[in-house]
Amino acid sequence: MLPALLAIGYFVVSEGHLLSADILLTLFQTNYEEIKAYLVEQNMPLWGASVFVLLVLCVALGRLITKLQTPVRHTKCFVFVILFLAYLFIGVLPRHSSCFVLNMIIRVQETLQSYKDYNATKAIRQAHLQELRKVLKTDNAEGLHVLVVGESTTRGHLGAFGYKLDTTPWLSGLLQNPSSKVKTIIYPHAYSSNIATVKSVQFALTEQNQYRDKSLADSYSLTEIASAGGYDTYWISNQKQFNYDDIPITGIANGAAKRNYINDYVGHKTLTTYYDEKLAEYFPKHEAGKKTFIIFHLMGCHAVYIDRYPSSFDFFKDGADQRVNQYDNCVRYNDYVLSLLYQKAAAEPDFMSFTFLSDHGEDPDKGLTHDFSKYTWNMPRIPFVTIFSKKYAQKHQDVVQALQANHKAYWTSDLLYNLMVHVLGVRNISAEDPQLDLASPNYAMTKDMLMVAEGTFYIKDDDIQDPDLE
Ligand SMILES: [Zn+2]
Known part of the structure; x- marks a missing residue:
């Protein structure tokens, strides 16, 4: 009963x-x-x-x-x-x-069982990785790559994606005054594969996706495959480690050789010891000529919004809804954090790529966070941005050109793995799936095929047409 x-x-x-x-x-x-x-x-x-x-x-x-x-x-x-x-x-x-x-x-x-299996099969996956090392194609793997995973940042509140307020001075600046040193691409039709953090991060950072039948236990993570491809991999997080310690995010993080959780409130609170900008201080040293892949996991715009930014970022105050003002301040602070991380990366002579996406969105306008029972389309709409160095763009014209050609394509974040292994230049030839790879001219996913939460919602039903961004 x-x-x-x-x-x-x-x-x-x-x-x-x-x-x-x-x-x-x-x-x-x-x-x-x-x-x-x-x-x-x-x-x-x-x-x-x-x-x-x-x-x-x-x-x-x-x-x-x-x-x-x-x-x-x-x-x-x-x-x-x-x-x-x-x-x-x-x-x-x-x-x-x-x-x-x-x-x-x-x-x-x-x-819960699949989470347990994932950890239980770790040894088996690592043995497979040893084998995989022999067939991995790593000719294109080099330099410094950075991936930033945001939190609860919805695309519709970013100035760079057409929001009425300038919440992204740094990103908009890059787009409006393109630097000759980098190639910046934004994707106005990106969605998260889920609106719950664990599922969405799990699907984004492992081989698992909604369109191919592969269990979590059988899926390599991005950290594992990057390590196998010779990258020094880092996981630097301002999020707490979870209570339920079998969850896959911890498993994925453990695939990185070096991990750093700067949030002292591990397992106890949603409070953070530091604002996200502190992460920039933990930006690892990258030795020229080595391969380095760094994943940052932000606290981003997770409720309670006002706890996410210092008072000096209390910029938007005039809106009717105080909660929305605070959310916009969070987004603007997030843009500042990205600029700090980007500057650190771009200062390295062999900087290659900088990628940002949010784990899922949020709906502050309706007074909602991200909750399945009150689902709205602002919850899976996410910002997604890639920045490539001139060096990378020259060497890998095919990747950058395909992404430019596909930038308006519809895409869900569980396909991040396919894109990132391509960008990192660590490819398992036998498992390539160009139809799912946004960096391939053969990317074939359309609005009608893409979904959220394993088919609970279909992207074709999104109720708002996004602005047609160039
Ligand atoms: Zn989240």
């Missing part, structure tokens, strides 16, 4: 939204502080009333069942109780599937 009652309870307190496996999974990946922050934003009287009603319902049913000691006299009552329980368990919110609650529990179990 309890799962069914919880589903109904969530339906009531969320004002008409369905509980889903993705929401339950976040419980395993979150911590006490996050749960507290979530509860603070909820309608507490409604929660209280719902809990009260649930308790009354449980007690009433319990008493009814104990009264049924003489079922002959209470046949109608007995039948009612049985039917009611059956309805709760099987028929709850039947618009999804025949057994909503059971399916949800199965999906949660399967996902």
Whole structure:
């Protein structure tokens, strides 16, 4: 009865939204502080009333069942109780599937199991990597590459992507006054493959994607493949390490030879010790002639927005909605953080590429964060940017030209792996899939084929036409 009652309870307190496996999974990946922050934003009287009603319902049913000691006299009552329980368990919110609650529990179990498998198969994957090293094509692997994974930054709030406010002075400057030293490309039709951080980062940074049938356990991560290709790989994060320590982001991070979590609140709080700009101080030394691949994981624009930027970045104050003002300040601060990381990278003589994307978006305009039960299209719309050095653009004209030609193509972030291995020049010839590779002239994915959350939503249903950016 309890799962069914919880589903109904969530339906009531969320004002008409369905509980889903993705929401339950976040419980395993979150911590006490996050749960507290979530509860603070909820309608507490409604929660209280719902809990009260649930308790009354449980007690009433319990008493009814104990009264049924003489079922002959209470046949109608007995039948009612049985039917009611059956309805709760099987028929709850039947618009999804025949057994909503059971399916949800199965999906949660399967996902947690896949996380366990991922870690359990680490040794096997590493043995395969040893073999793979022999067939990897690494002629094009060289220099310094940087990948920045943002957090909760929605494309529609970036000035460079057409937002009404100049929230991206640095990026817009690069686009408006193109430097002769670098080639900057932005992608106005990029979406995250999921709106939950763990799933979205997992799919972006591993071979796994929504369009080919490959389990997480069988998928190499970008850190593993870059290391196998001879790169010194770094994972530098301002996010906490998760409580549930089997989750794949930790596994992916562990594929990097060197890891640095600058957030001292590891596992305990959503607070950060430092603002994201601190990451620039941890930019690793890159020796000329060596191969270096650095992944930065930002705290970005994760709620609570005002905690994400210093007071000197309190720039937008005049908007009617204070929350949106703070979000825009976050985005503008994020642009500043990117500029710091980029400057460090570009100062290196053999700088090759700088890539930025957000793990998923957010919907501050509707007072929402990123939540499956209140899904809007601002949640999977993400900024995606690639910057190549002149040196790289000259040497790998094919890559840069294909990306330029495809920059308006529709794309989901689970295809980042395919793009990055190509850019890094570490390619497993036997596993190449040019139809999924944005850096290939044969990229073939269209709006009709692309999806979010493994087919829960289709990009073709996005309700807003994005501005046609050149
Ligand atoms: Zn996230």
